[in-house]
Amino acid sequence: xxxQAQYCESISLxxxxxxxNASEVYSNIxxxxxxxxxxxxxxxxxxxxxxxxxxxxxxxxxxAKAEGKTFTLSAPASGPLLKVLERAGFTEAFDEEDKKFxxxxxxxx
Numbered sequence: 001x002x003x004q005a006q007y008c009e010s011i012s013l014x015x016x017x018x019x020x021n022a023s024e025v026y027s028n029i030x031x032x033x034x035x036x037x038x039x040x041x042x043x044x045x046x047x048x049x050x051x052x053x054x055x056x057x058x059x060x061x062x063x064a065k066a067e068g069k070t071f072t073l074s075a076p077a078s079g080p081l082l083k084v085l086e087r088a089g090f091t092e093a094f095d096e097e098d099k100k101f102x103x104x105x106x107x108x109x
Contacts, residue, residue, distance in 0.1 A: 008038035010074065015044040017053040025053070029060050033069065042074040049081050051088055061101060076104040 009032045013025060032039050041057070064071035077085055085091050085102060099105040 008040055008070075009036040010040045010042050012042045013044070013047070015047055017043075017047055017049040019050060019052040022052045022056055026056055029056075033060075033064070033067070037068070038070040038072075039064065040072050040074050043077075043081065045075075046079050047081050049084050051084070054084060054088060054090060071101075073101065073104070077102045 011028055011032055013028075014021065017025065029039070029041075061071050082091075090098070090102070094102070
């Protein structure tokens with residue numbers, strides 16, 4: 001394994017995360033996946049997202065898992081992003097893995 005792939009790569013995303021910049025966000029994520037095994041997304045606290053962003057992130061999560069890579073958020077979803085997750089029905093359908101990714105909630109017994 002090369003040295004670069006051993007470290008976590010952080011991607012800082014813009015405050016507006018919508019269909020208008022989905023291609024740019026997608027390219028940024030794909031570029032980082034090429035040389036890294038650990039990717040962390042850093043979202044602005046008041047990030048404004050739409051459904052296209054949620055779909056993009058869910059696709060990236062599945063791709064990362066298929067490739068044996070780690071893909072995380074630097075902080076739990078909150079504010080406007082959490083509201084979009086709720087309105088879109090994501091939170092109602094969350095499994096434990098989803099809760100860990102989006103909300104940073106660990107399973108406790």
